[in-house]
Amino acid sequence: xxxxxxxxxxxxxxxxxxxxxxxxxxxxxxxxxxxxxxxxxxxxxxxxxxxxxxxxxxxxxxxxxxxxxxxxxxxxxxxxxxxxxxxxxxxxxxxxxxxxxxxxxxxxxxxxxxxxxxxxxxxxxxxxxxxxxxxxxxxxxxxx
Amino acid sequence: xxxxxxxxxxxxxxxxxxxxxxxxxxxxxxxxxxxxxxxxxxxxxxxxxxxxxxxxxxxxxxxxxxxxxxxxxxxxxxxxxxxxxxxxxxxxxxxxxxxxxxxxxxxxxxxxxxxxxxxxxxxxxxxxxxxxxxxxxxxxxxxxxxxxxxxxxxxxxxxxxxxxxxxxxxxxxxxxxxxxxxxxxxxxxxxxxxxxxxxxxxxxxxxxxxxxxxxxxxxxxxxxxxxxxxxxxxxxxxxxxx
Numbered sequence: 001x002x003x004x005x006x007x008x009x010x011x012x013x014x015x016x017x018x019x020x021x022x023x024x025x026x027x028x029x030x031x032x033x034x035x036x037x038x039x040x041x042x043x044x045x046x047x048x049x050x051x052x053x054x055x056x057x058x059x060x061x062x063x064x065x066x067x068x069x070x071x072x073x074x075x076x077x078x079x080x081x082x083x084x085x086x087x088x089x090x091x092x093x094x095x096x097x098x099x100x101x102x103x104x105x106x107x108x109x110x111x112x113x114x115x116x117x118x119x120x121x122x123x124x125x126x127x128x129x130x131x132x133x134x135x136x137x138x139x140x141x142x143x144x
Numbered sequence: 145x146x147x148x149x150x151x152x153x154x155x156x157x158x159x160x161x162x163x164x165x166x167x168x169x170x171x172x173x174x175x176x177x178x179x180x181x182x183x184x185x186x187x188x189x190x191x192x193x194x195x196x197x198x199x200x201x202x203x204x205x206x207x208x209x210x211x212x213x214x215x216x217x218x219x220x221x222x223x224x225x226x227x228x229x230x231x232x233x234x235x236x237x238x239x240x241x242x243x244x245x246x247x248x249x250x251x252x253x254x255x256x257x258x259x260x261x262x263x264x265x266x267x268x269x270x271x272x273x274x275x276x277x278x279x280x281x282x283x284x285x286x287x288x289x290x291x292x293x294x295x296x297x298x299x300x301x302x303x304x305x306x307x308x309x310x311x312x313x314x315x316x317x318x319x320x321x322x323x324x325x326x327x328x329x330x331x332x333x334x335x336x337x338x339x340x341x342x343x344x345x346x347x348x349x350x351x352x353x354x355x356x357x358x359x360x361x362x363x364x365x366x367x368x369x370x371x372x373x374x375x376x377x378x379x380x381x382x383x384x385x386x
Contacts, residue, residue, distance in 0.1 A: 017372040020347070027353060054319045057378060059347045062328040063239070066348075070238050075253050079234045083260045084227060100192075 012038040013048045023055030208275060214269035218263075226267075230260055233277060236349060243344040244288040246333040251291055259283040281349060281359045285341065292337060294382050321382040331381045339374035346371055 012035050019026045026032040039046040070076065133139070145258055217225040240250035261278050321327040332340060338360070345356035357367040 014372070017375050020375065025346075051319055051379065052375075053341070055375065055382070056347070058319070058323060058325070058328040058382065059332075059343075059378075061323075061325050062332065063348045064324045065329070066239050066242060067235070070235060070242070073249075075238055076235050079253055079256050080227075080239065081229050082257050083230050083234075083264075084223075086261055087223070087226065087264050089178045101324075 007039045008043065009042060012045050016045075016048050020119045021049050021051075021056045190361055193227055194207065207298065208273060211274070212270065212272040214276065215267050219267035219270065220230055226264055229263070229276065233280055234260065236277070237280060240281060240344055240349050242290055243348060244285065244337070244338075244341060245291060255284050255287045255291070258287055275355065278351070278355045278358055281351065281355075282361075285359055289337075290325045319379060319382045321384070327382060328378070331378050334381065335374055339370050339377065342370035343374040343378075 015031070015035065016027075023032040023035055026035065033138070035045075039049045132143075162255055214225055214229065218229070237256040237259060238252055241255040245255075262283055263276070263280060297299055321331075332343065335343065341360060342356065345351045346353070349356075351359065353364050353367055353371075359363045360367060361372075362370075
């Protein structure tokens with residue numbers, strides 16, 4: 001939000017309260033330049049800017065402390081695992097279907113192959129059946 | 145806002161009239177006394193959207209385009225793309241959630257998990273004018289508010305701030321305690337929720353004023369006011385003698 005038109009040396013301390021001591025984060029180079037000039041020209045503004053920078057350093061240190069706690073706690077890994085496993089079933093479902101279809105196709109193929117093999121005439125052979133004459137009696141050809 | 149339509153203003157809070165360029169313009173404001181509605185991603189997608197469509201920054205536009213491609217990849221089933229988003233943003237979101245909730249542990253993790261899952265669920269509805277990080281911060285913020293409300297359901301958020309309104313100039317004393325990390329964190333936890341959120345978004349999450357204002361559902365002027373008050377309170381408390 002451009003506030004150049006409202007910027008005076010008196011308003012700079014109020015803007016420091018908003019944007020802090022890091023002039024690179026101020027909204028607009030011109031505004032930051034005016035703040036830097038005001039700090040050079042006025043000891044009070046410079047003091048306000050310096051205190052803002054002290055606060056900024058404290059905030060940066062607090063932020064780093066939280067980051068260190070998060071890293072040490074393993075929270076990132078837990079979040080990653082939970083989120084990716086919750087979104088994985090989509091892929092897993094496709095693999096399951098692919099596996100089931102593969103088994104069916106392979107099974108059908110094997111069955112068809114074995115049927116074709118059994119149906120070939122060369123595979124047939126004559127089988128002679130001999131009955132026991134004591135049990136079943138003599139053959140007609142033997143009686144003649 | 146971001147590509148997925150933005151949540152309604154939180155119930156129970158002051159609803160500011162949207163300024164002329166507010167991304168909330170056109171949305172119907174709704175009020176209720178106490179209690180927040182859980183933000184459903186499906187409902188959010190029906191509401192219209194707020195976004196960074198007014199940005200003139202070419203870097204912003206480049207990032208928005210990159211996010212759009214990323215979301216298209218996620219919607220197309222690219223799990224690696226989604227894993228990259230999780231890896232990149234979950235530490236930031238955890239930091240944010242912990243700060244808002246003034247607590248470490250399970251609640252912050254649940255908030256971050258839920259926000260990321262909602263992003264994945266709604267990847268197909270992504271609108272090409274927003275930032276993924278802004279949207280995730282927004283969802284995480286709303287979820288944190290739900291949790292805070294459950295902790296203290298009978299106290300409207302704005303009442304918690306009224307006793308700390310202080311427009312007096314910040315003290316001239318040195319910030320003796322600003323070097324004490326524990327003191328700084330205690331001071332941050334002591335802030336009213338909205339001031340704390342503004343401070344965290346700007347100083348911890350490195351969002352710009354416009355992005356942070358979108359996350360909080362307020363105008364940029366209101367956001368700047370919250371940020372200024374938060375910094376003044378911190379300076380007051382950190383200047384006090386132990």
